[in-house]
Each structure stands twice: as structure tokens, then as C-alpha cells.
Amino acid sequence: MIQDFVYILLGINLVVSVIFYLKKGCEIPIFIALFNALVQYRIISLELGYSQFIHFNYQIDFEFTMEMAYEISHLILLGSTVMMYTFMLLYKPIKVRLNDTNDYLKDFILSKKTIILIGLSFFSVFQLVFSSSISDSYGLLSKLANSSFILLMFLIFLNTNKTRFLDKVLYLIGFFSIGYITYSSELRFQFLGWMIPVGYFLVRNVKPVYKLYLMVVGMFCILVIFSAARVMRYQEAAELSSEELYGESYERLQESDDVNFIDGFMMMYQVYPKYLDHTYGIEHLNIIFRPIPRSIWSSKPLAGWFQNYQEKYGLEIITIGFSPTIYGVFYAEGGVLAIPIFAVLWAYFLSWLYRKLSAYESDLSYLLIGILLTALIPIFRSGDLAGDVAIVLMSYWPIIVFVYQYKKYVRKRLRDEQEA
Numbered sequence: 001m002i003q004d005f006v007y008i009l010l011g012i013n014l015v016v017s018v019i020f021y022l023k024k025g026c027e028i029p030i031f032i033a034l035f036n037a038l039v040q041y042r043i044i045s046l047e048l049g050y051s052q053f054i055h056f057n058y059q060i061d062f063e064f065t066m067e068m069a070y071e072i073s074h075l076i077l078l079g080s081t082v083m084m085y086t087f088m089l090l091y092k093p094i095k096v097r098l099n100d101t102n103d104y105l106k107d108f109i110l111s112k113k114t115i116i117l118i119g120l121s122f123f124s125v126f127q128l129v130f131s132s133s134i135s136d137s138y139g140l141l142s143k144l145a146n147s148s149f150i151l152l153m154f155l156i157f158l159n160t161n162k163t164r165f166l167d168k169v170l171y172l173i174g175f176f177s178i179g180y181i182t183y184s185s186e187l188r189f190q191f192l193g194w195m196i197p198v199g200y201f202l203v204r205n206v207k208p209v210y211k212l213y214l215m216v217v218g219m220f221c222i223l224v225i226f227s228a229a230r231v232m233r234y235q236e237a238a239e240l241s242s243e244e245l246y247g248e249s250y251e252r253l254q255e256s257d258d259v260n261f262i263d264g265f266m267m268m269y270q271v272y273p274k275y276l277d278h279t280y281g282i283e284h285l286n287i288i289f290r291p292i293p294r295s296i297w298s299s300k301p302l303a304g305w306f307q308n309y310q311e312k313y314g315l316e317i318i319t320i321g322f323s324p325t326i327y328g329v330f331y332a333e334g335g336v337l338a339i340p341i342f343a344v345l346w347a348y349f350l351s352w353l354y355r356k357l358s359a360y361e362s363d364l365s366y367l368l369i370g371i372l373l374t375a376l377i378p379i380f381r382s383g384d385l386a387g388d389v390a391i392v393l394m395s396y397w398p399i400i401v402f403v404y405q406y407k408k409y410v411r412k413r414l415r416d417e418q419e420a
Contacts, residue, residue: 003043003070006077010037013084020088022208027215028091028350029084031373034219035380036080039325042262043073054263054322058306059315060275062267072265075339079327082340086347094358100410105362106159108409112402113156119398120149144391147193148398151367154198189378192222193395200370204363264322264383268332271305276312278334286386303384305332323383368403371396 014037017029045051046069053064109116123146196218203214272278282301294300302308309315324331330342357368375392382388393400 002074006040006070006074009077009081010040013081016088017084018212021212024091024093025208026091026354027369027373028087028354030215031376031380032080032084032087035325036077038259039076039261040073042259043069051260053266054260056322058267058309060267060271060309062270064263064266068266068269069262072262072269075331075336076262076265076325076327079330079339079343083343083347083350086344087351090348090351092351092355094355097359097361098407098410099414100360100362100364100406102362104410104413105155105364105406108406109152109155109159112152112405116149116152116156120146120153123149144190144193144395145398147190147395148402150194151197151371151399152402154194154201155367189391190395192374192377196222196374197367197370200373201363201366204366261323261325261328261381265324265328265331267322268305268324268328271309272332273335276305276308278338279332280334283329283333283385287389290386290390303386323381326380326382326385329382329385364403364406368399371399 010033013033014030017033020029021027042051046053046066053069123143199218203211206214279301286301286303289297289300290303292300302311326346327339327343330339333342353372354369357372358365360368375396378388378391379385
């Protein structure tokens, strides 16, 4: 009976988020509602026998039952619902915009073309050198910056004079070639990091009602691509035909192995507060603490419950983790009560950030909103909030620098035009 209510509320949230999008043109509530529905699919997959609970030896006697899975899904629904409706209450369309134009954007992007191509070349070589490596260190994660340079190259391609056909072709070939090397089984977010913003930008002038159809198709394609990358981690792509790769990816999608967030939350639910004390804000403060070298601050808080558990109980080091969603992070901070509290705070932050990124008259806003929606994917599936934020920042720091310089350029140009 309670689970029936969960499905009804999920449906209501989806409908309300769609209505809000059609009226306001803001996708954040849809993202929150769809993410919640995707997490809930794990329950359906378990009920239908498509999948089983994860099995990994953390040297803890975890209990995995459908009753607990339902309880966890209710907590995630609580956080999603509070965040979504709070966001809608707080959201206000931007009124004061930067008075830029697409001509300003074109002039600026072309003036930085040489720097962008040098950066793209450098990080592409860096990407290839470390293509077989996977690490959480900032040195290797720095190759994620290639996503930003691919996006900037995309802007160069769009703004290159249409009469220079050969240049257009060369940029297009380079764009897809360099984009191709970002698709890997290790850092799957890197491929999505440029693909989703480009897709979002390309449909910027499509009517909202048609965008919804494209959103559904795009979400399915992304899930299949995501699953295919995971399949390639265990099997050589050369050994599989395209039909076999799609079939195994679809099967993995059906088994919900890539969305086992409820399982991750169930483990965290049994760790706090039985084995570990709630962190009371440390998970969020770790976003600031993470870049500080441990050689400077030896007692810096550890990331993730499993590392803290290992330190407290003296177990062998384990690096694998299962994402509990951002709502699991909220739970680790302060229990059930912390979930709606942090959901409200995050709704406020997202509404503020969405307005900031929408403050451009030029099409730059569409690219930035696409980046925001992409960045929310690793953050919302978070198991290590500081680490996921680090992935986002390491992916988009060149874009941040570009936007900062562009704003200075626009203000100077407007000032010069007024004085002329």
C-alpha cells in the first residue's frame, strides 16, 4: 500500500515538473524527478528478478532485504520531493542580464582560437598518454579538462565563417576525432561532459514540448552509452559486434547494475550511526578540504564511509564504493532529519546557480545550462561528494576561466561603445 503511494507521488512529481518546465523553461525539477524515477527503477528490477542486491565483502554483515530497500527508496523520495518543490518555490527568472550578443561571443571566441587549439592539443596528448590509467589523483583527473576544450572547439566551429568551408570541415573532423578518445570505460563522465552540453545547445531553439520528446530519447541513449562503457570494462570491444554490444548494454540496463544506488544507501544506512558517528557537515566541507595535500594536513578528514570505517576498525584498504545518491550523503551528515534540511539548502543553491548561468543574452547561457545539467549527474549519484565535485571542476575549469574572461571583455566593450 505504501509502495503504491510512492509510485503515485513519483508520477505526480514528474507531471508537475513537466508543467513547470513548459511554463518556466527550467529543467532542474525534471532532472530531480527523473533521477528519482531512475533510482526507483532499481526496486522494480529487484521485484521482477532482473537483478540482485550487490555483493561485496566490506567485512561487515550487511543485511539486504526488500523491506529495507523500500525504506531507503522512501528516504530518497523524501529528499527529491522536498528539493524539487523548494526549487520551484525559490526559482525566479533572471531579470538583470549581461547585455552581450552572439556577435560579442563570436568575436571573443575567435580571438581566443589559438589558445583554445593549443589547450585542446595539449590535453588530447595528455589524454592519450594516460588513456590506460585510472586514478582519483588530481594529476590524472586533470585530463578531464579536455571536455571543456572540446566544447570551446565546438563554439569555434559554429562561429567560423560559413564561406570557409574547408576550415569548417577540418574543425568538425577534429571535434569528433578528439571527442572519440574521451569515450572510455574508466571515466565515463568525460564523454558525457561534452556530449550532453552540445546536444542541449543544438536544440536551444526547439519548442519546449518537442524538447521533452528529445529529452526522453536522449536519456535512453545516454543510459545505453553509459552501460556500453561498463560492458567494455570487462570485455574487449573488438570481440563484440555492434549488435552484441547493444544487446549486452541493454541487458545491463535492464538489470539496473549502473543504478544500484539504493544498495549503496542501504549499506550507509546500516553504518550510520551504528558503526560511525554522523559527520554533521564534514561531507560538504570536504569539498574545500580535498585539494589540501595530506602531507600538509595529516589529520584531514577521510572521504567516504568505507575509508573512515577502515581507519576506525583497522581493516585492509578497500577503494571500491557504491554510490548512495546525494541523499545518502545527506543521511551521513545527520540522519533522516538531515535529508530534508540539506534538500532545502541545495534547492536554494541550484536556483541561485541556474539564475547566474542564465544571465547572458547570447547563446552562451544554453551551453552553461547544459553543463550544469551534466554536472548534476555525478553529483546526484554521489558516494564521495568532494570527489564528485572535484571531477566536475577538473572537467570545466577552462570553461570557468573562459566565462570570467568573456564577462570582462563584454563589460569593456560596452564601456568603449558608450564612450564612443
